[in-house]
Every structure is written in structure tokens, then in C-alpha cells.
Amino acid sequence: MKTLLGTLFLAVTSLSAYDYALKPVRITSDVTCFFGKPEIMDKTNNGNIVNSCYIDAGEGYVVVDTGPSYAYARSAYKAMQKIKSLPVKLVINTHIHDDHWLGNNFFTDSGVRVLSSDDFKVNADMSIPTRMQTYISPEAYAKTKPTLPSEMISSDTNLTIGNQRLELKFAKHKAHTAKDLVVYLPKSKVLIAADLVFNDRLPSVRGGDINGWIAALDDLDKLGARHVVGGHGERTDKEAVKMTRDYFTQMRTEIRAAIAEGLSIDETIKKVSMDKYKKYKLYEGTHRHNVEASYRVLEWE
Numbered sequence: 001m002k003t004l005l006g007t008l009f010l011a012v013t014s015l016s017a018y019d020y021a022l023k024p025v026r027i028t029s030d031v032t033c034f035f036g037k038p039e040i041m042d043k044t045n046n047g048n049i050v051n052s053c054y055i056d057a058g059e060g061y062v063v064v065d066t067g068p069s070y071a072y073a074r075s076a077y078k079a080m081q082k083i084k085s086l087p088v089k090l091v092i093n094t095h096i097h098d099d100h101w102l103g104n105n106f107f108t109d110s111g112v113r114v115l116s117s118d119d120f121k122v123n124a125d126m127s128i129p130t131r132m133q134t135y136i137s138p139e140a141y142a143k144t145k146p147t148l149p150s151e152m153i154s155s156d157t158n159l160t161i162g163n164q165r166l167e168l169k170f171a172k173h174k175a176h177t178a179k180d181l182v183v184y185l186p187k188s189k190v191l192i193a194a195d196l197v198f199n200d201r202l203p204s205v206r207g208g209d210i211n212g213w214i215a216a217l218d219d220l221d222k223l224g225a226r227h228v229v230g231g232h233g234e235r236t237d238k239e240a241v242k243m244t245r246d247y248f249t250q251m252r253t254e255i256r257a258a259i260a261e262g263l264s265i266d267e268t269i270k271k272v273s274m275d276k277y278k279k280y281k282l283y284e285g286t287h288r289h290n291v292e293a294s295y296r297v298l299e300w301e
């Protein structure tokens, strides 16, 4: 009987405390990130498909993106406390996609400020069940409550937290979303570029704009970052931006040529298959939608 009760207790506690077992990766002495898998969310990865980072500001951490669930945010927090026990001073959400901010309430429950763009007021999908809730396991999603940022900004903002200067910069035009925020740390020359930069898997421009995206990457180049952490993918050197830039640049050239030839959208999707990208994850589910969305932008030029 005792054993049965013990087993039941264990089953119940493990149900209420799903552990993502996230592995911290040190980028510089003051920036540590967690890298998600290059996959679509499901009940195996439980939404651990996204990157998030902790900035050590001396007196505390600044967290950039909180992941797909409360349990994800808790796992990341616990892993960081093992490295250095510091309070979280501020959370930043880079954009409205729910794999980047559904962990917010892990922090707001203890009164931490969450800062992001005012795009949350307009475009954040607050419908219940959330997209994430539909695709990941209830154990992983437990305790998650979609929680909007407590402070929203509409233009570039510089902050000083502890010993860090943080430059929060907006893409000038619609790019991956209507308003994409990046975080640049001049001290260590780390750029947390969020979903303006993908590697290992194809980026998605649905809901965005191919021209704005390429222009945003050109602007990011001017920062002179030494380390670039994208929203998806593990590459963080200066070449981290290359895959996303090359992919969209080639796509734009080929779609413009197809439009000039008078090809329809269906003919263009067939023609612009960009076969060398087939080796990347998510090609099947993403590429044709990227061509379709970009055709609709470029046909008006």
C-alpha cells in the first residue's frame, strides 16, 4: 500500500512539474542561451523548438524570450540558478509568436516586469486554447497562462540594467512579423536577433514581408555584432545570418524573374523550388508558403 501511495504521489508530482531538462549554452561570459530543436512543436519536443537567452547584468538577469510554456521558463530559470544564483530583473519578448512568450507568467507571478513591442496590443493571438496548448502535452503546458507584456514600447529604446547597456531595436518595416524587436549588447557585441535569423531550419515569412526582412538583416549587419543568436538554430558566429539572407535573396530574385515572365502564382511556386534548401528542416511545410507569401508582396512592385 505504501508503495502504491508512493508511486501515485510521484506520478502526481511529476505531472505537475514537467521538466524540459534544458541545457544552457554559454555564448560569452555574460550571455547564456538555450537552443530548441529545428522542428515543429509536438508532444515529444513540447514546444522546445525556440531559442531563449539570459543576460548576466551583475546584479541580476535579463531574460530574452520565455519559451512555449510556464514549465519551459521554469526549467531555464532553474538551470541558470545552478550556474549563478541571481534574481531576474527584466524579461523582454522579441515578438508575438507564442513559442517566444508563453512562459511569461512564470516571471510575472513573482512580479518581474515584462517588456515588449506594442504589437502585442494589436496582433498577439490570445485565443484559448492557444496554438501551443493544442500541440504540446498537457503536462508540459500546465500552469501556462497567456500573459501580455506589462510594458510595451513603440520605438527603439536603450536601457541600463546593472552593468549592461541594452539596445532594443525594431526592424524598420514589417519583416518576420509586423514588429520585430532585437536586443544588442554593445559590451560583449552580442546580438539577440530572434526570428530575424534562422539557421538549421527554413525561416517562415508568412505574416511578414520578404523586402522588410532583407532590409532588416542589412541594418543588423551595421551593428558589427561578434555573436548573433537567432530565434531558431544553433549557429551563433558572424555567419549565423547567412542562411536566412541567402535564402530570401535568392527567393526574391527568382520570384521577380517569374513575375517578369508573366508566371502565375502556382507556376511560380512550382518553378521557385530552390532545391538546394531541401536538405534543411521544415522545407516541406514552409518553403512553398514562403514563395506564395512573397509572390503576393512582389507582384505589386
Ligand SMILES: [Zn+2]
Pocket (backbone or CB within 6 Å): 095, 097, 176, 195, 231
Ligand atoms: Zn516567430
